[in-house]
Amino acid sequence: MSGLLSLWPRSWTRARRSNATMVAATVALVLFMWLLARPLASAPEPIGPAAEQFAEGTRVTVELTLVAGLAGIVIGLLAAVGKLARFAPIRLAAEFYIWSIRGTPLLVQVLFVFLALPMIVPVQLSDFNSAALALGVNVGAYNAEAIRAGIQAVPKGQTEAARSLGLSPTQTFTYVVFPQSFKIALPPLVNNVVALLKDSSLAYVIGVVELSNIGNRVQAATFQPVPVFIATASIYLILTTMLTQISGAIEYRLDVEQRH
Amino acid sequence: MSLVHPIASLPDERTPLIVAEGVNKHFGSAHVLRDVSTRFYQSEVAVVVGASGSGKSTFLRTLNRLEKHDSGRIVVDGIELNDSTKNLDAIRREVGMVFQQFNLFPHLVALDNVSLAPRKVRKTPAEEARRAALELLTRVGLEDHALKHPHQLSGGQQQRVAIARSLAMQPKVMLFDEPTSALDPEMIKEVLDVMKDLARSGMTMIVVTHEMAFAREVGDRILFFDEGRILQEAPPAAFFDDQRNDRIRAFLGQIVH
Numbered sequence: 001m002s003g004l005l006s007l008w009p010r011s012w013t014r015a016r017r018s019n020a021t022m023v024a025a026t027v028a029l030v031l032f033m034w035l036l037a038r039p040l041a042s043a044p045e046p047i048g049p050a051a052e053q054f055a056e057g058t059r060v061t062v063e064l065t066l067v068a069g070l071a072g073i074v075i076g077l078l079a080a081v082g083k084l085a086r087f088a089p090i091r092l093a094a095e096f097y098i099w100s101i102r103g104t105p106l107l108v109q110v111l112f113v114f115l116a117l118p119m120i121v122p123v124q125l126s127d128f129n130s131a132a133l134a135l136g137v138n139v140g141a142y143n144a145e146a147i148r149a150g151i152q153a154v155p156k157g158q159t160e161a162a163r164s165l166g167l168s169p170t171q172t173f174t175y176v177v178f179p180q181s182f183k184i185a186l187p188p189l190v191n192n193v194v195a196l197l198k199d200s201s202l203a204y205v206i207g208v209v210e211l212s213n214i215g216n217r218v219q220a221a222t223f224q225p226v227p228v229f230i231a232t233a234s235i236y237l238i239l240t241t242m243l244t245q246i247s248g249a250i251e252y253r254l255d256v257e258q259r260h
Numbered sequence: 261m262s263l264v265h266p267i268a269s270l271p272d273e274r275t276p277l278i279v280a281e282g283v284n285k286h287f288g289s290a291h292v293l294r295d296v297s298t299r300f301y302q303s304e305v306a307v308v309v310g311a312s313g314s315g316k317s318t319f320l321r322t323l324n325r326l327e328k329h330d331s332g333r334i335v336v337d338g339i340e341l342n343d344s345t346k347n348l349d350a351i352r353r354e355v356g357m358v359f360q361q362f363n364l365f366p367h368l369v370a371l372d373n374v375s376l377a378p379r380k381v382r383k384t385p386a387e388e389a390r391r392a393a394l395e396l397l398t399r400v401g402l403e404d405h406a407l408k409h410p411h412q413l414s415g416g417q418q419q420r421v422a423i424a425r426s427l428a429m430q431p432k433v434m435l436f437d438e439p440t441s442a443l444d445p446e447m448i449k450e451v452l453d454v455m456k457d458l459a460r461s462g463m464t465m466i467v468v469t470h471e472m473a474f475a476r477e478v479g480d481r482i483l484f485f486d487e488g489r490i491l492q493e494a495p496p497a498a499f500f501d502d503q504r505n506d507r508i509r510a511f512l513g514q515i516v517h
Contacts (some may be wrong), residue, residue, distance in 0.1 A: 044275060048269060062395070073375075155363075157359060157363040158359075158363060158365065160326050160359070160363065161357075161359060161363035161365070161422075161425075162365075162377075163352065163356040164324050164326065164352055164355070164356070164370070164426075165352070165356075165376075165377035165381065165425070165426070166349060166352045166353040166377055166381040167376075167377060167380060167381055167431055168349065168381075171380050171381070172310055175367055176376075179367045180365075180366065180367055183367070209295060254367075256367060256409045256411070257366065257409070257411045
């Protein structure tokens, strides 16, 4: 869906429309998190009295998504480059990481980080940090495959042209291959982040007080699951919509070939 | 500038810019280069011709190590091509390459395509690199297209940007790998004209092409590749007008020119 992008004047340049959309969607997201309690407070029972809780749960969900999402991009990039490395131990390590993470349930990973990891290394992370770590590591494995596919989709001639100009392998990756592969990888990366936002609800099992946890608590206290879960789901839907608006704007900007 | 190249008359008194000696290359079981030996001199325009699969493009690509040769020696400007990345980086800075498929960077406008390598490899200040890039785009007649992305340019224009991009590194020699083979007929001339200008300016050029008129007009020497070997090296007049080799005569007979 085109959404915000189509609202701007036709005379604006691609970059300007893209910037405007990113700014507008980001401002909307911040305002939404900041002011959510007010409209919710005027909602009827059982939402109104729990408005502040819902707002707080939403903030935690967004924070969790942002922290894990950023970590996931960095981890994904490293694992993608690792998987394409010539040096076998690095390649095997990256392959093992992707294979094991994608092959096991996220719920098990969240529980593992919170309950089992402290038995192995002498560090006890908070519930929030444990969830962020598990989610970041999880989405990183999926990101790695998206980024790897993007890198491999860049024609070999691009590398040959860059190398024959004297660019080093690192410069070739930084200035020629990566910008092109990022554009190719963006749609699947957005998919992953949207999935991450929703999967952050699994933090609930280790006691993180995020949006789904709040929903469950409120319905347990009021015995009114229908309005409570409709409200909970609606907030998720609004969040994912804002996310896709921002990513759509980035994609639009990178589309210099103007296919859209 | 003078079109006269003294190489033809005094080949042995000059230091060759590129020496290839007994170069062999396999792709799996296919023996694509067989003991190829030749020399290229300063300001010479060497035109490499031959049928598809004769090894001419592969040979060109070994000269800046886009393909590794299996045995033999290749020395460019006194530096031997081997596994030393230091040697390789030094050589690639001196050897420009123009590809059949242009290989412009699609995410960068023409100006940035041209100025990227000088900025990152030669560490030329951005403003100076831009100015030099604009000059080069002017030289290939594309100053009005400097801020366009490759997809907004025709094939001929893209190839001219690609030539400007290679020239920006001020190479000592330019390799052309079938530079007009992917172009519509009406765009071939504009690219060949740029190449002729370049030859006139004294640039050392090695050109793989099927454009026999260009080879005859601009070439100082024709190298004919056949089954991975150099079957013949000759000046254009002898090659085209006094060809004794039946195989080459048959090849020339098939080329429409």
